Amino acid sequence: MSDTHRILIGGEWVAAASGQTFETRNPADRREVVGRFTAAGAEDARAAVAAAAKAFPAWRAMAPGKRAQVLNKAAAYLEQHAAQFARELTREMGKPLALAQDEIARTAQTLRFYAVEGQTYSGETFPCDDPDMVVYTQREALGVVAVIAPWNFPASIPARKIAPALITGNTVVFKPSSDAPLTGLRLVEALVAGGLPPGVLNFVTGRAGEVGAVLTGSPEVRAVTFTGSTAAGEQIHRSVAMTTRTQMELGGKNPLIVMEDANLDAAADLAVKGGLSLTGQACTGTSRVLVMTQVREAFLAKLLARVQALKIGNGLEPGIDLGPLATAKQFETVLSYIGIGKQEAKLQYGGRALTGPAHEHGWFVEPAVFTDVSPRARIAQEEIFGPVLAVIDVESYAQAIAIANDTPYGLSAAIATRNPRYVHDFCRDIESGTVKVNRTTTGNLTNAPFGGYKASTGSGFRESGRVGLEFFTQTKTVYRAV
Ligand SMILES: NC(=O)C1=CN([C@@H]2O[C@H](COP(=O)(O)OP(=O)(O)OC[C@H]3O[C@@H](n4cnc5c(N)ncnc54)[C@H](O)[C@@H]3O)[C@@H](O)[C@H]2O)C=CC1
Numbered sequence: 001m002s003d004t005h006r007i008l009i010g011g012e013w014v015a016a017a018s019g020q021t022f023e024t025r026n027p028a029d030r031r032e033v034v035g036r037f038t039a040a041g042a043e044d045a046r047a048a049v050a051a052a053a054k055a056f057p058a059w060r061a062m063a064p065g066k067r068a069q070v071l072n073k074a075a076a077y078l079e080q081h082a083a084q085f086a087r088e089l090t091r092e093m094g095k096p097l098a099l100a101q102d103e104i105a106r107t108a109q110t111l112r113f114y115a116v117e118g119q120t121y122s123g124e125t126f127p128c129d130d131p132d133m134v135v136y137t138q139r140e141a142l143g144v145v146a147v148i149a150p151w152n153f154p155a156s157i158p159a160r161k162i163a164p165a166l167i168t169g170n171t172v173v174f175k176p177s178s179d180a181p182l183t184g185l186r187l188v189e190a191l192v193a194g195g196l197p198p199g200v201l202n203f204v205t206g207r208a209g210e211v212g213a214v215l216t217g218s219p220e221v222r223a224v225t226f227t228g229s230t231a232a233g234e235q236i237h238r239s240v241a242m243t244t245r246t247q248m249e250l251g252g253k254n255p256l257i258v259m260e261d262a263n264l265d266a267a268a269d270l271a272v273k274g275g276l277s278l279t280g281q282a283c284t285g286t287s288r289v290l291v292m293t294q295v296r297e298a299f300l301a302k303l304l305a306r307v308q309a310l311k312i313g314n315g316l317e318p319g320i321d322l323g324p325l326a327t328a329k330q331f332e333t334v335l336s337y338i339g340i341g342k343q344e345a346k347l348q349y350g351g352r353a354l355t356g357p358a359h360e361h362g363w364f365v366e367p368a369v370f371t372d373v374s375p376r377a378r379i380a381q382e383e384i385f386g387p388v389l390a391v392i393d394v395e396s397y398a399q400a401i402a403i404a405n406d407t408p409y410g411l412s413a414a415i416a417t418r419n420p421r422y423v424h425d426f427c428r429d430i431e432s433g434t435v436k437v438n439r440t441t442t443g444n445l446t447n448a449p450f451g452g453y454k455a456s457t458g459s460g461f462r463e464s465g466r467v468g469l470e471f472f473t474q475t476k477t478v479y480r481a482v
């Protein structure tokens with residue numbers, strides 16, 4: 001039990017009430033145990049909510065400058081330990097080391113961004129006919145916030161939820177994914193080292209059905225911020241109390257449109273980088289490539305050459321482009337969709353589970369490129385979350401935009417073109433929370449809003465940027481007469 005990572009409740013690192021634990025393994029080499037963690041249950045989750053509620057009055061009353069200091073010190077801690085934390089991130093969910101290093105760096109940047117923005121976030125004053133009265137709004141903390149995070153960005157996604165929650169005076173219960181709990185724990189460790197008082201941030205590892213259910217079902221939890229599958233988002237939406245607000249960052253079926261005038265080398269790079277890096281496991285990953293028929297053959301040749309050149313392997317080794325899928329469930333799901341794709345379309349390349357000495361112990365799948373895909377095919381409509389590109393032929397801009405918009409999702413979309421008319425129309429016509437011109441569907445800035453349209457979001461509250469503070473605060477309107 002001594003080498004089991006514990007949970008944090010009320011400032012104490014403790015075991016689960018049940019004493020249960022679980023282990024995680026390296027998806028690039030399943031023989032390797034990454035860590036043993038506490039399998040918290042409902043009782044532990046309730047204790048975490050109670051600890052957060054107890055810590056709320058003092059934390060809310062603390063000077064914003066002091067709260068900011070904690071975030072800045074935590075950022076410095078992450079940077080000091082970046083080499084170790086990035087390697088751990090790669091070992092627990094498989095992304096190549098350079099991407100893990102980038103994520104740890106962006107996580108520190110996010111903490112620093114909210115340390116600054118949170119100190120200038122305020123209300124408005126309103127003109128008033130009564131000369132003896134001043135009318136203004138102030139933004140106030142909500143109380144206890146639950147942060148429920150996935151495994152694909154186990155540092156940066158929780159950071160951009162936890163940092164705005166804390167800086168605005170809320171207290172937090174954080175549940176990471178059981179598939180990547182170690183990096184979440186390192187983020188918590190950094191914030192504790194930064195000087196957080198006991199109970200302000202609580203960390204509970206355990207099953208969604210127990211820990212998650214308590215977090216989403218407790219009326220003392222005033223807000224739930226969640227990133228993950230649309231199915232889980234729907235369950236959470238149904239389970240929260242009327243007084244609990246939700247922020248949801250859900251699935252995507254993100255299109256890249258390649259117009260007839262595009263630079264085809266650049267467009268092929270966008271498809272590969274946007275669709276396959278992270279082994280396709282990004283909510284903003286390109287999964288549909290809509291290509292004008294005039295350039296289809298030339299584009300396809302460039303795309304396939306690039307896909308065939310990708311090096312797939314353990315992300316800790318130099319020169320690896322794609323790591324494994326992160327979990328057994330991902331592996332099964334992706335192979336099952338590749339099977340479906342073979343029935344629906346033409347497999348141009350890839351799609352095999354990789355074997356042999358470099359791959360046999362990991363969840364490795366060769367990227368798959370399908371052509372002749374009908375826009376209504378399952379592989380063109382459903383989120384796969386893996387290295388699978390569905391290439392769809394289009395004959396006009398109008399047809400491309402109609403197909404691009406014809407899914408339940410609307411997270412990110414890109415166009416490759418040099419024509420300003422297409423650029424203008426695309427930015428207007430596409431139903432998507434993020435729009436990219438000659439850039440990958442993936443990647444977003446810390447200082448800009450992020451979120452989806454349609455089924456890619458829940459309440460529509462945006463994350464990231466200054467607007468990311470809105471979700472964590474409520475407005476009080478004050479009429480103050482002398
Ligand atoms: N939007 C995104 O960035 C992500 C999307 N996904 C999608 O979800 C699929 C399944 O992956 P999973 O890891 O199983 O995602 P998931 O959506 O089931 O889990 C994400 C997080 O939510 C928690 N959770 C799940 N159901 C919950 C509930 N009812 N109440 C409270 N917490 C709950 C999980 O424990 C985890 O911490 C992927 O194949 C992909 O399509 C997964 C990860 C990230």
Ligand SMILES: O=Cc1ccc(S(=O)(=O)O)cc1
Pocket residue numbers: 106152153156157160281282283284443444
């Ligand atoms: O998968 C969705 C996703 C990916 C990255 C980020 S972050 O910018 O690194 O926080 C957010 C969502």
